[in-house]
Amino acid sequence: MPLLVSTGMVLALPALAQNEIKIGYNADQSASGAAELGLSGLYGFQAAIEDLNAQGGVLGRKLIGVVRDDAGAPPKSIQNMNELIDNEKVAAVVGPTNSGNALAWLHIPQQKKVPVISHVATATDITARYAKEPQNYIFRVSMVDREQLALLAAYAVKASKSKNVAIIADTTGYGQAATKDLQEILTLHGIKPVGIEKFGPKDTDMTSQLAKLKAAGADMIITGSLADATAQVLKSMEKMDYYPGLLSTWGSINTPLVNIAGPKLAEKTIFAASTTEDASDRAAALHKRLVAKHPNMPAFVSAAQGYDAVMLIAAAIKQAGGTEGPKLQQALESLGAVQGIIKTYEKPFSKEQHEALGVADFHLAQWKDGRVVKLDDAVVKGLTAADLKR
Amino acid sequence: MTAFLQALASGLALGAIYGLIALGFNITYATTKTFNFGQGAFLVPGSLVGVSLLLLAAGKPHFGNLTQAEMTMTAYVLATIASVVVVGAIGVALYYCAIKPFVGAGGLNWVLSTIGFGIIMQNTALAIWGPASIAVPSPLGSEVWRIAGAGIRPQEVLIAVVAVAVMVGLDIVLRKTRFGKALRAVAFNPQAAAIVGINVESIVIAAFVISSALAGLAGILIAPITTASVFIGLGVALKAFSAAIVGGLTSPRGCMLGGFLLGVVEALVGLWRAEMREITIFLLIIIVLVVRPSGLMGARSVEKI
Numbered sequence A: 001m002p003l004l005v006s007t008g009m010v011l012a013l014p015a016l017a018q019n020e021i022k023i024g025y026n027a028d029q030s031a032s033g034a035a036e037l038g039l040s041g042l043y044g045f046q047a048a049i050e051d052l053n054a055q056g057g058v059l060g061r062k063l064i065g066v067v068r069d070d071a072g073a074p075p076k077s078i079q080n081m082n083e084l085i086d087n088e089k090v091a092a093v094v095g096p097t098n099s100g101n102a103l104a105w106l107h108i109p110q111q112k113k114v115p116v117i118s119h120v121a122t123a124t125d126i127t128a129r130y131a132k133e134p135q136n137y138i139f140r141v142s143m144v145d146r147e148q149l150a151l152l153a154a155y156a157v158k159a160s161k162s163k164n165v166a167i168i169a170d171t172t173g174y175g176q177a178a179t180k181d182l183q184e185i186l187t188l189h190g191i192k193p194v195g196i197e198k199f200g201p202k203d204t205d206m207t208s209q210l211a212k213l214k215a216a217g218a219d220m221i222i223t224g225s226l227a228d229a230t231a232q233v234l235k236s237m238e239k240m241d242y243y244p245g246l247l248s249t250w251g252s253i254n255t256p257l258v259n260i261a262g263p264k265l266a267e268k269t270i271f272a273a274s275t276t277e278d279a280s281d282r283a284a285a286l287h288k289r290l291v292a293k294h295p296n297m298p299a300f301v302s303a304a305q306g307y308d309a310v311m312l313i314a315a316a317i318k319q320a321g322g323t324e325g326p327k328l329q330q331a332l333e334s335l336g337a338v339q340g341i342i343k344t345y346e347k348p349f350s351k352e353q354h355e356a357l358g359v360a361d362f363h364l365a366q367w368k369d370g371r372v373v374k375l376d377d378a379v380v381k382g383l384t385a386a387d388l389k390r
Numbered sequence B: 001m002t003a004f005l006q007a008l009a010s011g012l013a014l015g016a017i018y019g020l021i022a023l024g025f026n027i028t029y030a031t032t033k034t035f036n037f038g039q040g041a042f043l044v045p046g047s048l049v050g051v052s053l054l055l056l057a058a059g060k061p062h063f064g065n066l067t068q069a070e071m072t073m074t075a076y077v078l079a080t081i082a083s084v085v086v087v088g089a090i091g092v093a094l095y096y097c098a099i100k101p102f103v104g105a106g107g108l109n110w111v112l113s114t115i116g117f118g119i120i121m122q123n124t125a126l127a128i129w130g131p132a133s134i135a136v137p138s139p140l141g142s143e144v145w146r147i148a149g150a151g152i153r154p155q156e157v158l159i160a161v162v163a164v165a166v167m168v169g170l171d172i173v174l175r176k177t178r179f180g181k182a183l184r185a186v187a188f189n190p191q192a193a194a195i196v197g198i199n200v201e202s203i204v205i206a207a208f209v210i211s212s213a214l215a216g217l218a219g220i221l222i223a224p225i226t227t228a229s230v231f232i233g234l235g236v237a238l239k240a241f242s243a244a245i246v247g248g249l250t251s252p253r254g255c256m257l258g259g260f261l262l263g264v265v266e267a268l269v270g271l272w273r274a275e276m277r278e279i280t281i282f283l284l285i286i287i288v289l290v291v292r293p294s295g296l297m298g299a300r301s302v303e304k305i
Helices: A002-018 A035-054 A074-087 A099-105 A107-112 A145-159 A173-188 A207-215 A227-240 A256-261 A281-293 A300-320 A325-333 A378-382 B002-032 B039-057 B073-099 B109-129 B154-176 B178-188 B190-195 B200-226 B233-247 B252-272 B274-291
Strands: A020-027 A062-069 A092-094 A116-118 A138-140 A165-170 A195-199 A220-224 A245-248 A269-273 A337-339 A344-346 A363-368 A371-374 B145-147 B150-152
Touching: A020 A035, A020 A074, A020 A300, A035 A062, A035 A281, A035 A300, A062 A074, A074 A092, A074 A099, A074 A107, A092 A300, A099 A107, A116 A300, A145 A165, A145 A173, A145 A220, A145 A245, A145 A269, A145 A378, A165 A173, A165 A207, A173 A195, A173 A220, A195 A207, A195 B274, A207 A227, A207 B002, A207 B252, A220 A227, A227 A245, A227 A256, A227 B002, A227 B150, A281 A300, A300 A325, A300 A337, B002 B039, B002 B150, B002 B154, B002 B178, B002 B200, B002 B233, B002 B252, B039 B073, B039 B109, B039 B200, B039 B233, B073 B109, B073 B200, B154 B178, B154 B200, B154 B252, B178 B190, B178 B200, B190 B200, B200 B233, B233 B252, B233 B274, B252 B274
Parallel strands: A020 A062, A020 A092, A092 A116, A116 A138, A165 A195, A165 A220, A220 A245, A245 A269
Antiparallel strands: A269 A363, A337 A344, A363 A371, B145 B150
16 A cells, blocks of 8 residues: 555646746846846746746646756856756746857757747847758847947938948957947948947946047937947046037946946936836736836846747747747747737747847837936937838 | 147156056066066056955945945055955965075976966956946046046046155165165175075065055056956056066156156057057067067176176
8 A cells, every 4th residue: 555655646746747837047146237127037937937827828728937047158158058957847048148149059959959048138049040051949039239239320320410320349259249230230321430449348448439430420420339338438428528428338338337437427328228117017026026026127128038038938938838848939930929028029039030139129228327228319319210220 | 739638747657557567577577587477467456455355344245336425545455455456465475486496497387377367366356346347537536637638537647646755665666775785685695685684575575565566556546547457457567568668667656657658658548549558568568578688777787607
């Protein structure tokens, strides 16, 4: 009799595990300059799982988030990926924070047939690398570099009175890739930048470079740099009392921009964002709920993206009727309407399209009194689909 | 014209930072013919210790961001003294761990041991403070002073004033005081110095303490400009080392001159082409070394065979 009981328990254990669906989270939450995006993304990821479980889970099964921090290091990120897929048997993974880490492990989920939704990393190649394979397992609910630069360029061209647009970027791979993209996009607008300047990622004085752009008559400058470097560009502008329009990528949504440049100066850059806490009622509600739990939550935008990534995965599991990788991948490519925070996604992905968000979903934002708010000036209102060249 | 003035002002501000750190190379080189190759890593505790004390005093965790209201001149001066003392004390450890086993033994083992000591220290700081940079407000405020259209920040002026004062101080100590004479005696001939009753080891330790303390001072002084972070030191220290080589490792005045020269060259070349800055600086160093091997103001050493 005791034997029977214990056999029953052994049998019950896997049955219990089958009643759960695990979703992995692999992103930098502690180390690199973008870690706060990974941390906010985690809060959104957890909130979505909470909401789904409150509604009884997915397919009657409870969702469990399995969280790993890759500390911004590609080897750690690869190790996390293998562990989440092989040991934890996750149905899908949300992450990472840094594009370099994604590019280091993309082949793993692709080979093991586990869908991934990138909710922070922006490099254009992330979803494109396996686009030609029969099944591409990599999806994204985030900004895409080329797309956000297209929006910045459209704004710059429209807002510039003299059509003298210039580029300033740091010498990292990120800054130089942005410079290349921007030159191509500006060419589509029929504009040749009046100046292209570089600076070291740790430089603190860009007055020499800015003096050249000023001499060239630039009235709109687009930067390709992370938040702390953009803050130094602003501080150098302050030294010279030269304030052309400054446009920057969504890195400026990070708090180092405000902390280093100071709240007043930080208001002088306009940047691309997929959503802000005041963009819609749903966004405002999620923001309120997350801030109540995590008072220091920095970047709401990636929380919204993390939330929506989980919602899309849950919808796909429901549609596929299970968690088998290839079926889940196909379900993701043929989803109907899914309610998210950023928007209601109507058929967000297809065989050819693995980006849930495109330039039409992005808007421009800026810092006001220490908070990120949506920018709605005359230039933004005047932007049409035809202006968004990419 | 404004652009030129701005480049000059920015260059002098940068140069003051290089010069101040370069002085740290001077004092130990003058006594032991060695210096701390990990000097850049010493800037890290210099800035982080001071900033953390200010944060703790404000009732916050030891990392985070300081507001302007929490940065008073008194608090900053106290934090600076604390940084100088702490980093100076690390200088004693540096001497016993990385210099003493090799000094006078010939060879270049001390090069690697000082680099290693710096790396150990930097990674310890990483474990304590993490990699995020801490924004530090200047005690003198963040407004820009304008001179004929060129902008400069009060903190940059403060650095230049402190750097020149330290240089003058070092110059006087080395030339006029008993301690300075003892330092020079040890530098000239340690055996002879020992025979006339100078405690050679304590003089050498003092040199390393002063050198490290200067890095601590530089660290907290530059924090409002560069932010305080574990990764801030290396780039600046390399330029500072270059400044010391150009100006003359053996002369405080030379180190300062080298610093200003490099800063101004960097800013002026930047007006032309930013990517040519490093090329020009290192070409300049090579040219100076060919023409004057001991630097612009360095003492020519006469080696007897």
